[in-house]
Amino acid sequence: MTRWSDRFPDNLRARRIKARIFRIGCSVLTWLSVALLAVLIYHVTRAGIGWLDWQFLNSFWSRRVTEAGIKAGLLGTLWLVSITAVLAIPIGVAAAVYLEEFGGRSRVNRFLDINISNLAGVPSIVYGLLGLALFVRWCQLGSSLLAGGMTLALLVLPVVIIASREAILAVPKSIRLAAFAIGATRWQTVRYHVLPAAAPGIMTGIILSLSRAIGEAAPIIIVGGATMIFFTPEGPMDEFTALPLQIYNWTTDPKQQFQELAAAGILVLLCVLLLMNASAVYIRNRAQKSRPW
Amino acid sequence: MVTVKVTETTSAAAVTQPSPSASPPILAAQDLTIRYGEKPAVVSVNVAIPENRITAIIGPSGCGKSTLLRAFNRMNDYIPEARIDGGVTYRGRDLYAENVDPVEVRRRIGMVFQKPNPFPKSIAKNISWGPAINGFRGDERLLVEEALKKAVLWDEVKDRLNESANALSGGQQQRLCIARALAMEPDVILMDEPCSALDPVSTARIEDLMYELKHLYTIVIVTHNMQQAARVSDFTAFLDAGRLVEFGETEQVFTTPKDKRTEDYVAGRFG
Amino acid sequence: MASAAGSLAIDLDAKRGVRLREGAVVASLFTCALISILTSAGIVIVLFWEAAGFFKSVSLWEFLFGTRWTPLLEPRSYGVLPLVCGTLLVVAGACVIAIPTGLACAIYMSQYASDRTRRIVKPVLEVLAGIPTVVYGYFALTYVTPLLQQVYPDTLVYNAASAGIVVGIMILPMIASFCDDALRAVPESLRLGALALGATRFEVTVQVLIPAALSGIIASFVLAISRCIGETMAVAVAAGGTPNLTLNPAESIQTMTGYIVQVSMGDTPHGTLGYYTIFAVGALLFLMTLGTNLIADRVLHRFRETYE
Structure with missing residues (x-):
């Protein structure tokens, strides 16, 4: 009879070494990805920080580097995100309420469901083409803020719907039953109990989707956002530019100084996004603390 | 409080067996069958709930007690795959008739759930919301006070009516839920194992409360706790595997059950 | 009452x-x-x-199989293959970067990292995912390309490689997060069972966990590919504007999305053939991303292991 140690020759050393190499490999790649963020931020800051001043924030486009600024882009982005919010938030939340609370499991609702998740996977540039043909040409809105805002609203709508649905789904069923049991209709239950309870989650989702809209350049370019705008927009039918668009424009400029301006623009853009993300995290954490379930 | 000593009371109850229908039924199930998908949860149940009495529904877990209870105010509507055959009448009206609005039904037939489920709002708001959406015109403060007094919670919470209901203890929350149901001035209150999540002291208080309330309301309570059924109820229905095995005055059901299965269950020899 | x-x-x-x-x-x-x-x-x-x-004006055959794309210059030619090739070159570059790294991140986070480490790594990856793509374009042009030129001096200013690399960085967080979820969904009992047989963590991960989570992992790769195909700004900045039918990553190319941006930035009047080309390219792009999304969905549902 063979002894145990003969049948299983000791191979543990080699296996241990392999396991260790694997572990170290995974960890190195992970920390490299983390370091990438640091490299990226360092690289952008080094190039752009010198250009960040009030003059940069408060000037229009110019051929001279020292006189150029992002005033039009900042205001354009502000307008765009406001229009997007006004359109996408009510429609998105309403659609989410319908799907979660009134939808049931009918064929139509399953179709809606699949449709929305497919829409979330459509590239943003395709939304730009939709906006160009539908809003700019067929509706004859021209390359206006309204056309841009509507395009971005369609773009973020699936994201708003999906995030709102998750927040609504997280509201415990017992609260709904409690309201039904004292003779509330479905809408009363939703209006007074489900939506208030889901509000922090919905808010977080909305902020994150709007921050996506702020960073989008492709659909804006397709819809016809201009780069050389020398006025502040006064109304939704005005022509416009946006911060990401100005960044793109400066990045592709052969002069290095303009590329540095792009970096300064990126710093502003990242600050805005950071603020929005921080507020989303804050809302989420505060809600988690006060939530009874 | 009534304590049933199974061995002592035998002959007296056995002789006088008033039919449950002695007082007029307020709720009645006729040949009621409820299925979840293909699986029947309640099978051909006929039962008449008498007015201004406490009726307990007992039986082993999974026997369809809660399903039956929820059929009485159409809460089963919210279980998508539930299918109902037969009927339930409330004061002679078919609850499942075409033009009956389940919302109207639930205004009159309230419900208290297994786990206390106060709204994450203030104590006062928990009470006043139901009447408010149903068009209550009157003194809201008085309404809140009245309901809380009826639920014997007033003295404990009168100084913090605007605080969140989530700050209350489990037992207090459950009494708040009862007060919330009472504020709608319901005709019937359905209670689905209202004490199963509570400690013994809170349980005792809720049982006392039920005793107080039965003069004003009809109460139907589902419980897995036989002692509780014996203590608080006037009538008892015993359900097994979705079928109504026995229905009668509580004393009779517990002391001289007519069915062997009831006897086994009541004596704790079931299964 | x-x-x-x-x-x-x-x-x-x-x-x-x-x-x-x-x-x-x-x-x-x-x-x-x-x-x-x-x-x-x-x-x-x-x-x-x-x-x-x-x-x-242009036959479908010429569009799909023509090998020259010069719709705005004489002699005009409408073969979309160079654009598709450019897109696929970027996709390939991105996958080479993102798939191993993303999977490694997921394995590290789900198997090795402490809770504290996770609390650092996860938000960082989320931030990487949230950075606008035009920023990655800037990063590619001003950082990655000079770096590549140091290593391989023949690299052009606009080239497929640096676009591929930054697109890879962009999709890395998505792969990492999806794979992390997939690996976590494997029941603990399976992992413990394998460990109890005397397997090392490496063997458990590679021979038990990854096969068990394979559908989720593959689906995340396919979804990432779909995102790469539709990715616009980074490639519009870094890859260049010359539709080349080439497999050399050091050369300048143009992707489908890059072409649409180029036309939109220029002055192509409505109603001209040049204007219609962006919709033809857009339709092809839409079909390609839809197709990959559907494949990902199918992979996820068809091959999902179910655990009790």
């Missing part, structure tokens, strides 16, 4: 006002939900309607 309720009890009928209000609410909510369907329909109709304008 009970008797008062008794007299009320006769009327259980639905009230007309309540019913109307609920009906109106449901109808308006449903309308909002319907907008998503209208959006989908709008995308399909717009793309194919405008592309039809293009295919009146």
